[in-house]
Amino acid sequence: MTAQINRIVDAHVHWWDVEANPWYEYIRNVGEMTGTNLHSNYLPADYRRSIGDAKVSKVIHVSAVVGTQRYVDELRWVDSVAAGSGFEVGCVGSVDPVLDSVELRAHLDAQFDTGRLRGIRVLEGLDPGGDAACALADWLIQRDLVLDLVARPDTLERWTRFIADRPRLRVVLEHSGWPLGADDASYQAWEQSLTRFASNTDAAVKVSGLAMVTFEMSEARMRPWIECCVDRFGWDRVVFASNFPVDGLAGSYGDLIRVFDEVLGPDDEVQLEKFFAANAERIYRL
Numbered sequence: 001m002t003a004q005i006n007r008i009v010d011a012h013v014h015w016w017d018v019e020a021n022p023w024y025e026y027i028r029n030v031g032e033m034t035g036t037n038l039h040s041n042y043l044p045a046d047y048r049r050s051i052g053d054a055k056v057s058k059v060i061h062v063s064a065v066v067g068t069q070r071y072v073d074e075l076r077w078v079d080s081v082a083a084g085s086g087f088e089v090g091c092v093g094s095v096d097p098v099l100d101s102v103e104l105r106a107h108l109d110a111q112f113d114t115g116r117l118r119g120i121r122v123l124e125g126l127d128p129g130g131d132a133a134c135a136l137a138d139w140l141i142q143r144d145l146v147l148d149l150v151a152r153p154d155t156l157e158r159w160t161r162f163i164a165d166r167p168r169l170r171v172v173l174e175h176s177g178w179p180l181g182a183d184d185a186s187y188q189a190w191e192q193s194l195t196r197f198a199s200n201t202d203a204a205v206k207v208s209g210l211a212m213v214t215f216e217m218s219e220a221r222m223r224p225w226i227e228c229c230v231d232r233f234g235w236d237r238v239v240f241a242s243n244f245p246v247d248g249l250a251g252s253y254g255d256l257i258r259v260f261d262e263v264l265g266p267d268d269e270v271q272l273e274k275f276f277a278a279n280a281e282r283i284y285r286l
Contacts, residue, residue, distance in 0.1 A: 175209025
């Protein structure tokens with residue numbers, strides 16, 4: 001890692017204990033589809049082994065209990081392990097979009113009461129034209145928390161309008177805008193939707209999740225996506241995030257850092273500090 005990078009705030013990590021907490025059927029399914037052991041314990045000590053000598057001091061833990069209402073339980077479990085993790089930990093929780101507005105707010109309030117909540121993401125089922133999205137946005141604005149937005153090139157235009165209409169809503173687009181593939185047509189569709197989103201909102205973007213489409217961690221494969229994110233959003237609106245252990249299926253944490261180092265290394269120290277740490281600290285109030 002370049003000597004210019006003195007610290008890292010990792011804005012997207014998952015820890016889970018699949019032996020003690022039977023909440024991760026989605027992770028089991030992903031593991032079976034990919035032929036990997038993803039559905040196995042990944043605890044703070046495992047994450048520390050993954051990062052090696054990378055100078056990570058703070059993390060944002062993101063809920064992974066997809067398709068369940070166990071996000072409150074998960075957040076309480078994270079709170080119980082965070083104190084001994086050696087990291088400063090903020091959390092992005094979740095909520096079930098099928099709930100009515102009263103229940104939805106109650107589930108959100110229960111997570112807020114843990115004290116670590118910094119935002120909410122809904123991996124599946126949140127429609128920008130639905131009541132749940134409006135209720136969630138209103139709650140986040142009232143609490144001054146972040147919408148960790150899951151939107152893909154085929155849905156991002158509708159979300160762009162939704163967010164542009166709510167200038168007080170703080171938004172971070174997850175996983176580089178979730179490209180649907182790495183072929184030329186998929187890249188062009190992603191680039192066009194990302195450009196419109198960046199131009200018409202004040203949202204930031206996590207430059208993460210790219211290994212889920214490139215299936216490798218290499219400078220040649222990932223450079224166009226990384227450079228596009230930085231160019232469209234600018235240095236004040238880009239955030240480093242590893243998506244470990246999920247992106248770890250394609251390479252090591254050291255591989256990921258080396259890719260960013262190769263792509264961004266020539267840029268100046270102030271810009272790199274923003275990308276790797278300061279922007280995440282500001283946005284997630286760490």
